[in-house]
Each structure stands twice: as structure tokens, then as C-alpha cells.
Amino acid sequence: MEERMEAEQKFRQEILDRVARIYELREQDRPFVPGKTRVHYSGRVFDEKEMQAMVDSVLDFWLTLGPKGKEFLTQFLSYTGMRYGLVVNSGSSANLVAVGALCSPRLENPLGPGDEVITPALAFPTTLNPLLQNGLVPVFVDVEEGTYNLDAGRLEDARSDLTRAVVLAHTLGNPAQMDAVMDFARRYDLYVIEDTCDALDSRYDGKLCGTFGDFSTYSFYAAHHITMGEGGAVLTNRLDLYRQALSLRDWGRDCFCRTGEQNPNGACGHRFDHTYESLPYGYDHKYVYGNIGYNLKPLDIQCAMGIEQLKKLPSFSEKRKRNFRRLYRALEKYQDSFLLPRSLPKADPSWFALPLTVRKEAAFSRRDIVRFLEENQIETRMLFAGNILRHPGYRNIRHRVCGSLEHTDDVLLNTFFIGVYPGLSDAMIEYVIRTIDRFMS
Ligand SMILES: Cc1ncc(COP(=O)(O)O)c(C=O)c1O
The missing domain is CATH 3.90.1150.10 (Aspartate Aminotransferase, domain 1)
Structure with missing residues (x-):
């Protein structure tokens, strides 16, 4: 057994060394020729570390979301200082999950069809789409000249008795006026979602964008500040919101056990001894559905790349x-x-x-x-x-x-x-x- 593991370790190292070599070869002789070489607006920036991390993860052959996802999330939460989070397969999915969670019937005070959400008319489509997909009514306001962000001076005028939330993006990484937005949201008890897909590591008043609202969403598409190829994340400081977001990402299931949870009674301690509405007593909590959900998980291989990107x-x-x-x-x-x-x-x-x-x-x-x-x-x-x-x-x-x-x-x-x-x-x-x-x- 030990011998086999040693052999595997040796082969693995050889493979990883060769991966580094391939990276070096590709990097050689790539001069910039003005007028000939394309100057991209964005792109992935990586070195042999990302390639090795992904190949290493392939060799682990975990495939679905697992240890690398957990490691990435732990590091991402530690960097942002947020309490709860989940990784998803895109920034669009992150927005879908965040809005869906605010509409979950499992919440004490959910959003419902016809409720109004104030949002800028200057939009990336999938910041807005989940509102429409959940029957919410967007109330569009203008952006400010030059910052391209929601004009916070318009919030009072945009509000009605139906207003329940504000959804905004920090346009092109430029922080929106979060003190004014949060004051407004507190005054009228509104939810706030910060689409932080383009604004990772931007700060407002010394605080990271994405740490002001109820939910923040991130994209790790190749064009963004860090990448997993495709990928995203949803963060929150509220346990009740986190649970519904997780449920929506994972088929709508009620249980909040982590992948590979070892406790046979589940994280709640009642996997087989509870009655959920009209379901029979003891129905496995893993197969109880509290939301009408999706499956929006990324692969572990993607998260292996994310770990290396976050360091950079x-x-x-x-x-x-x-x-x-x-x-x-x-x-x-x-x-x-x-x-x-x-x-x-x-x-x-x-x-x-x-x-x-x-x-x-x-x-x-x-x-x-x-x-x-x-x-x-x-x-x-x-x-x-x-x-x-x-x-x-x-x-x-x-x-x-x-x-x-x-x-x-x-x-x-x-x-x-x-x-x-x-x-x-x-x-x-x-x-x-x-x-x-x-x-x-
Ligand atoms: C502001 C904003 N929100 C959401 C998204 C969607 O992210 P993804 O491409 O990962 O779905 C993007 C994509 O570029 C974006 O710019």
C-alpha cells in the first residue's frame, strides 16, 4: 500500500514538473508586436501554479465540488471577513441564487411577486434577470454621470409602498455610494444585493465592496479580477439567508449538510427523526425540498484554480x-x-x-x-x-x-x-x- 502511494506521489510530481515545463515553453518567445498583437480588454492571467493545481485536482479525481471548494471558500471568507458563503458556477448563478434566496418561502420576511426592487437601468443582464425570473418588479433609476453607478439621490423618489430591495452593481469596479444606499435601506427595512462581479478588491470608505449589503455576488469568469474559467460566489453575514441560498444552489433541498458530511444524523442532528409538513416521520432530510431549486455547483477543479488566483x-x-x-x-x-x-x-x-x-x-x-x-x-x-x-x-x-x-x-x-x-x-x-x-x- 505504502509502496503504491509512493509510486503515485512520484508520478504525480513528474507530471506536475512537466506541466510547469509546458507553461515555460508557451511563455517563451511571445513578444508584443505593436499593431499586430491583440491588446485584449481583459483575460486570464496565470502561471504554472494554476495549471499544476488544476492537473493535481484532476489526478485526485474528486470531480464534483469537494475539498478544493471548501479550501477556496474558507480563504475567500477570510479575505472578505464575511461569515457565510457558497461557490457557484458563474456570477449569473450567484445573482440567481441571491435573489431566489430573498424570495424563499422559508424566510421570515421573503420578497414576493409584485414587490418592487430599485436598480439602475445601466445593467449587465444577469444582474437584473433574476428579479424578472422571480416575478419582482424592477424600478429603474438613472446612473450618475462619470461614476456609472446607481444615483443614490434618486432612491427616495423611486420608493413606493411596494419597495422591498435595492440591487446594484459596482460598475466596472467603481464603488457605488454605499453609505447613502445602506442608510436608505435601513430607513425602510430593505434588502440590498451588491453585485460585486466586476469589483473584487474595490473598497468604499475602507471597507471591501460586497461587505455592505445582505448578499454579495462574485464572478470568476476569465475576464474578471480572479478566475476559475467559469465560477462565482455568494456571500452573506446572515445564517438564514445563507441556508436558503445553499438550498437553491443544491436542488432546493432543505438539508444543509456539507458534501461528504460524516455525521449519520446530518448537520442538524435530525436527519431521520423529524416530520416535515405532510411527509412521513423520519423521511431522510437530504431528500426534503424546502425550495424550488437548481443545481449551480462548480467543479472542484475550478476551485483548485481559484485558490491559486486568490493568492495573486x-x-x-x-x-x-x-x-x-x-x-x-x-x-x-x-x-x-x-x-x-x-x-x-x-x-x-x-x-x-x-x-x-x-x-x-x-x-x-x-x-x-x-x-x-x-x-x-x-x-x-x-x-x-x-x-x-x-x-x-x-x-x-x-x-x-x-x-x-x-x-x-x-x-x-x-x-x-x-x-x-x-x-x-x-x-x-x-x-x-x-x-x-x-x-x-
Ligand atoms: C456586473 C456583472 N454581473 C454579473 C455578471 C455575470 O457573471 P458570469 O459571466 O460569471 O455569469 C457579469 C459578467 O461579466 C457582470 O459584469
């Missing part, structure tokens, strides 16, 4: 901030043509990207500059949906709009973003600056 987060954020600063300084001279992004005084963003809004007075259109940049191999993106209400899929949704959506429409018409992600070298950033200079001259 401080250096990733530093690089994002540095790239943002360099681009911002270089573009300041073009403020007559571009609206540059701004952050609130208490905000410390770990930028996802740098948004630029082409001013009406500019001698060119967004289409002109986007086309020029793309032709010169610099990738651009629109600021997600812009005004989501103008998209065909949302034509017939039940909703309310509070006030004008002037800035949201401006984003739809005139905003785009370029990358600041840690995979962009100094030479690439210089090239982006020179290319914009060329366009502007």
Missing part, C-alpha cells in the same frame, strides 16, 4: 490600478472630447476597465474611435447593455422607471471601455496611449 489578487489589483492611472493621466488632455471616469471621494476602485464617454462636442463619434482602436488591434467593449430597457428581450417586462434615464442613455450611445487588466504590459499601455494620440491628432 493583491498584485493583480495593484497592476489594474497602475494601468488605470497611466491611461487616465495620458487621456486627461482630451477631456474636451472624452468624459473620463470619476470615483467618489471615499472610493478606492480596483478597476475592471477604463470607461470613456465621447462628448457630444467631440469632433468624432464613438463608432469612429472604436473602429480605429479595433483596426489597430486594441480591443474595446460597450458598457454592457447600456440602457437595458432598449434591448429587444426586455421590451415587454413589467417595470417602473423613476425620472429620466438621461445618463444611462448617454452610456448606450457614447460610452465604451478599454482594458486595464494585469495581463497588459507597460509596452501595451504605451501603445494604447500612442494610438489614441494618433487618432486625436
Whole structure:
């Protein structure tokens, strides 16, 4: 037995050494050729450690969510200081689980169909979709010019007797005005979900984004601050919310035992000796369904990658901030043509990207500059949906709009973003600056 384990360990090490070698080979001879090499807006940044961690996990052959998931979550909770959390297979799933949990009949004070939720009209679709999927009514408000975040000054006007929650994203990593949002939510006893998918490691008033509301959601898609390929997480400080979120992720089951829980009586101690409504006495708690759920778990292999990525987060954020600063300084001279992004005084963003809004007075259109940049191999993106209400899929949704959506429409018409992600070298950033200079001259 011992001999077999030793042999396995030896083979495993050989494999991992070769994986590191493959990484080295791939990294060799990848010069940046201005105008030829694509300058992506974002991408995965990794080294041999992620590749080895994933291969190692494949060799463990656990496959489903297990020890690596637990380790990642422990570290993620310790980093955020939040009490409870679960990993899911995407940021979209994280939002689905968070909203679903607030609607769970198992909660003391759940949201129900027709309840209103205040949210910005400038949206990534799956921040909004779970509201619609759960029969809630979004009440759209405008975003602020330049921060691209929900305008907290509109909250009072947007409220009605039906208002039960606020759902917002920290747009492109730029922290929303969380003190005002939380004051408003406390005043009217509202739930708050922070979509932190683009804002990992951003802070507001010294506190991490995602640690203010009832739920925070994260995406670990390849474009985000850290990645598992695909993946996400949901965090909360409330045990009752955590239990319903977990239930929804795991088929709707009532039991909250961890995978591989050894206690034969289950985590609650009553796996086989309880009566659940009209179910027979002693019906296995693992097969009692308290919610109409999903299965949104990621694989353990993904979490193995997440563990390595989390270690790199401080250096990733530093690089994002540095790239943002360099681009911002270089573009300041073009403020007559571009609206540059701004952050609130208490905000410390770990930028996802740098948004630029082409001013009406500019001698060119967004289409002109986007086309020029793309032709010169610099990738651009629109600021997600812009005004989501103008998209065909949302034509017939039940909703309310509070006030004008002037800035949201401006984003739809005139905003785009370029990358600041840690995979962009100094030479690439210089090239982006020179290319914009060329366009502007
Ligand atoms: C603000 C926001 N929320 C949610 C998501 C969805 O995340 P995922 O792609 O992991 O489903 C994204 C995706 O980029 C996003 O930007």
C-alpha cells in the first residue's frame, strides 16, 4: 500500500514538473508586436501554479465540488471577513441564487411577486434577470454621470409602498455610494444585493465592496479580477439567508449538510427523526425540498484554480490600478472630447476597465474611435447593455422607471471601455496611449 502511494506521489510530481515545463515553453518567445498583437480588454492571467493545481485536482479525481471548494471558500471568507458563503458556477448563478434566496418561502420576511426592487437601468443582464425570473418588479433609476453607478439621490423618489430591495452593481469596479444606499435601506427595512462581479478588491470608505449589503455576488469568469474559467460566489453575514441560498444552489433541498458530511444524523442532528409538513416521520432530510431549486455547483477543479488566483489578487489589483492611472493621466488632455471616469471621494476602485464617454462636442463619434482602436488591434467593449430597457428581450417586462434615464442613455450611445487588466504590459499601455494620440491628432 505504502509502496503504491509512493509510486503515485512520484508520478504525480513528474507530471506536475512537466506541466510547469509546458507553461515555460508557451511563455517563451511571445513578444508584443505593436499593431499586430491583440491588446485584449481583459483575460486570464496565470502561471504554472494554476495549471499544476488544476492537473493535481484532476489526478485526485474528486470531480464534483469537494475539498478544493471548501479550501477556496474558507480563504475567500477570510479575505472578505464575511461569515457565510457558497461557490457557484458563474456570477449569473450567484445573482440567481441571491435573489431566489430573498424570495424563499422559508424566510421570515421573503420578497414576493409584485414587490418592487430599485436598480439602475445601466445593467449587465444577469444582474437584473433574476428579479424578472422571480416575478419582482424592477424600478429603474438613472446612473450618475462619470461614476456609472446607481444615483443614490434618486432612491427616495423611486420608493413606493411596494419597495422591498435595492440591487446594484459596482460598475466596472467603481464603488457605488454605499453609505447613502445602506442608510436608505435601513430607513425602510430593505434588502440590498451588491453585485460585486466586476469589483473584487474595490473598497468604499475602507471597507471591501460586497461587505455592505445582505448578499454579495462574485464572478470568476476569465475576464474578471480572479478566475476559475467559469465560477462565482455568494456571500452573506446572515445564517438564514445563507441556508436558503445553499438550498437553491443544491436542488432546493432543505438539508444543509456539507458534501461528504460524516455525521449519520446530518448537520442538524435530525436527519431521520423529524416530520416535515405532510411527509412521513423520519423521511431522510437530504431528500426534503424546502425550495424550488437548481443545481449551480462548480467543479472542484475550478476551485483548485481559484485558490491559486486568490493568492495573486493583491498584485493583480495593484497592476489594474497602475494601468488605470497611466491611461487616465495620458487621456486627461482630451477631456474636451472624452468624459473620463470619476470615483467618489471615499472610493478606492480596483478597476475592471477604463470607461470613456465621447462628448457630444467631440469632433468624432464613438463608432469612429472604436473602429480605429479595433483596426489597430486594441480591443474595446460597450458598457454592457447600456440602457437595458432598449434591448429587444426586455421590451415587454413589467417595470417602473423613476425620472429620466438621461445618463444611462448617454452610456448606450457614447460610452465604451478599454482594458486595464494585469495581463497588459507597460509596452501595451504605451501603445494604447500612442494610438489614441494618433487618432486625436
Ligand atoms: C456586473 C456583472 N454581473 C454579473 C455578471 C455575470 O457573471 P458570469 O459571466 O460569471 O455569469 C457579469 C459578467 O461579466 C457582470 O459584469
